[in-house]
Amino acid sequence: MSDSVSEMALDQLFREARTFNAWSPQEVTDEQLHQLYALAKFGPTSANASPMRVVFVKSEEAKARLAPHLSDGNRAKTMEAPVTAIIGTDHEFYERLPQLFPHADARSWFVGNQPLIDTTAFRNASLQGAYVLMAARALGLDCGPMSGFDQAGVDAAFFAGTAVKSNFLIAIGYGDGSRNLFPRSPRLSFDEACRIA
Amino acid sequence: MSDSVSEMALDQLFREARTFNAWSPQEVTDEQLHQLYALAKFGPTSANASPMRVVFVKSEEAKARLAPHLSDGNRAKTMEAPVTAIIGTDHEFYERLPQLFPHADARSWFVGNQPLIDTTAFRNASLQGAYVLMAARALGLDCGPMSGFDQAGVDAAFFAGTAVKSNFLIAIGYGDGSRNLFPRSPRLSFDEACRIA
Numbered sequence: 001m002s003d004s005v006s007e008m009a010l011d012q013l014f015r016e017a018r019t020f021n022a023w024s025p026q027e028v029t030d031e032q033l034h035q036l037y038a039l040a041k042f043g044p045t046s047a048n049a050s051p052m053r054v055v056f057v058k059s060e061e062a063k064a065r066l067a068p069h070l071s072d073g074n075r076a077k078t079m080e081a082p083v084t085a086i087i088g089t090d091h092e093f094y095e096r097l098p099q100l101f102p103h104a105d106a107r108s109w110f111v112g113n114q115p116l117i118d119t120t121a122f123r124n125a126s127l128q129g130a131y132v133l134m135a136a137r138a139l140g141l142d143c144g145p146m147s148g149f150d151q152a153g154v155d156a157a158f159f160a161g162t163a164v165k166s167n168f169l170i171a172i173g174y175g176d177g178s179r180n181l182f183p184r185s186p187r188l189s190f191d192e193a194c195r196i197a
Numbered sequence: 198m199s200d201s202v203s204e205m206a207l208d209q210l211f212r213e214a215r216t217f218n219a220w221s222p223q224e225v226t227d228e229q230l231h232q233l234y235a236l237a238k239f240g241p242t243s244a245n246a247s248p249m250r251v252v253f254v255k256s257e258e259a260k261a262r263l264a265p266h267l268s269d270g271n272r273a274k275t276m277e278a279p280v281t282a283i284i285g286t287d288h289e290f291y292e293r294l295p296q297l298f299p300h301a302d303a304r305s306w307f308v309g310n311q312p313l314i315d316t317t318a319f320r321n322a323s324l325q326g327a328y329v330l331m332a333a334r335a336l337g338l339d340c341g342p343m344s345g346f347d348q349a350g351v352d353a354a355f356f357a358g359t360a361v362k363s364n365f366l367i368a369i370g371y372g373d374g375s376r377n378l379f380p381r382s383p384r385l386s387f388d389e390a391c392r393i394a
Contacts (some may be wrong), residue, residue, distance in 0.1 A: 002209050002337040009202040010335060013210075014236040014328075034387055039211040041384040043327070046344045046365075048382040054391040062394035100382060123344065123365065126320045130240070130327030131211075138207060140199040147243045147320070158394070168243075168320065185245040185297060187238040194234055194251040196227055197259035197355070 013137050018184065020142045020175030021077050028058075028082045028141065028173055036135050036172075043131030045124040047109070048100045051093035052128035053164045055086040056172075065157045071148035074169075077180070081144065081171035085132060086154060089125035091117060092163035125167050133170055142175035210334050215381065217339045217372030218274045225255075225279045225338065225370055233332050233369075240328030242321040244306070245297045248290035249325035250361045252283040253369075266350035271343050271366075274377070278341065278368035282329060283351060286322035288314060289360035322364050330367055339372035 004010070011017075033056050045051070057066050063079055066086075070078055078084050090096075094110040094117065110117050133143050146169045154166040175181070201207070208214075230253050242248070254263050260276055263283075267275055275281050287293075291307040291314065307314050330340045343366045351363040372378070 004336045005202065005206040005209060009206045010236060012199050012202060013335060014239045014332065017239065019241045030393055033391070033393060037387050037391055039207060041390070042211045042214065044216045044330070044340070044342050046342075048384075050385050050390065052390065056391065056393045058393055065394075096385070100385070102382070103379075120344070122319065123323050126323035127327040127330075130324040131331070133241070133324075134327070134331045135211065138210060139201045143241070145241050145243075147317070182300075185299070187245075188247050188293065188297070190231055190234050193238070193247065193249065194230070194253065196230060196253045196255055197262075 012140075013134060017137050018142070018175065018177070018181060020144045020171070020177070020181065022176040022179035022181070023077070023081045023171070024174040024176050026082070026174045032139065032141070033083065036132065036139060036141070039135035039138065040128065040131040043128060045127060046120055047097065047106045049093050049097060049120060049124055050100055050128065051090045051121045052125040053088040053090050054132070055088065055158050057084045057086060058082070066154065069150040069153035069157065074146050074148045077144065078146070078169070078171055082173040083171070085170045085172060086158055087125065087129035087132065087167045087170060088159055088164040089121045089167045090162070090164045091121050093121055122167065129168055129170065136170070136172050141172055144171035144175075145169065146171065210331060214334050215339070215372065215374070215378060217341045217368070217374070217378060219373040219376035219378070220274070220278045220368070221371040221373050223279070223371045229336065229338070230280065232336060233329065233338070236332035236335065237325065237328040240325060242324060243317055244294065244303045246290050246294060246317060246321055247297055247325065248287045248318045249322040250285040250287050251329070252285065252355050254281045254283060255279070262354045263351065266347040266354065268345035271345045274341065275343070275366070275368055279370040280368070282367045282369055283355055284322065284326035284329065284364045284367060285356055285361040286318045286364045287361045288318050290318055319364070326365055326367065333367070333369050338369055341368035342366065343368065
């Protein structure tokens with residue numbers, strides 16, 4: 001049982017965090033990306049299956065490979081971001097279960113049941129993408145998540161020969177709030193989205 | 198640009214947080230559930246579409262409606278939890294876009310494209326479920342996420358007559374670490390899950 005984190009942390013993680021569309025040139029170091037994953041990996045997944053695979057697109061060469069597959073509205077800002085994480089979904093995640101869930105034969109729960117494999121992979125890789133986003137914010141980084149891209153093109157460019165499919169993208173860096181930061185859009189009220197039964 | 202949140206907050210959110218399977222009887226108040234949603238709602242979604250719908254199962258009556266649809270391994274612990282959130286996915290989320298994304302006709306991007314609707318709904322409701330989990334932890338609550346349940350049964354019991362489908366469950370309360378708390382399972386290393394390109 002814990003207390004709430006500080007009001008400042010709640011602001012940083014949720015209330016004041018924004019989706020940025022312009023980026024300061026300040027670098028994100030490889031060490032920061034390792035720190036980010038060292039937090040995000042602890043987020044829970046079904047049977048600890050951990051189906052997320054990530055490519056952190058950072059070099060000019062890798063950015064050039066990503067660029068043609070981005071929607072027109074996402075291209076310029078993504079090239080400006082110091083790093084863009086391609087959050088991928090491994091549809092053969094179950095091959096890792098003997099390592100990740102060693103106390104039961106969890107692999108056998110999935111093999112041969114493709115709908116269960118695909119649903120579990122997509123749900124849990126999406127959860128893990130959210131953990132990456134929250135971990136980045138916790139470390140003081142800003143994010144710009146995007147799903148406007150050609151999935152097949154990104155898969156061919158970054159995941160060829162694997163069972164990994166791109167899920168969504170997260171630009172990561174230090175947001176420049178002076179450019180293209182839109183007013184926050186409205187959210188659904190509690191009563192519009194939730195009920196207590 | 199922000200600093201990292203405190204080491205204690207990083208522990209609470211990621212490094213020391215655990216999936217609990219036993220619960221203290223301490224209540225989770227309706228006010229806490231409102232606080233939780235008031236944080237989680239700010240997490241980003243595609244076109245701000247916010248497709249998550251939540252039923253917080255709290256009353257004995259609602260728990261009794263949920264129980265028959267849980268997998269055998271999840272039933273007793275879920276009945277013990279003070280609250281279980283049914284994270285639902287609204288497959289007609291696009292009808293809210295005139296409210297949620299008022300600066301463009303985003304509804305028209307989806308209507309008639311069922312694969313895009315379903316993928317966007319499932320990905321983004323899953324992201325929002327992760328935001329609920331992280332918001333609960335940020336507020337000092339513990340979580341026990343689960344996907345072992347009969348989706349059609351839960352849908353009929355809680356979402357009849359709507360386009361909402363159950364996605365996954367999160368038991369919420371104050372974990373009892375003295376019972377059924379398993380050693381933390383291993384995670385994939387950075388090099389197993391990620392690469393910097």
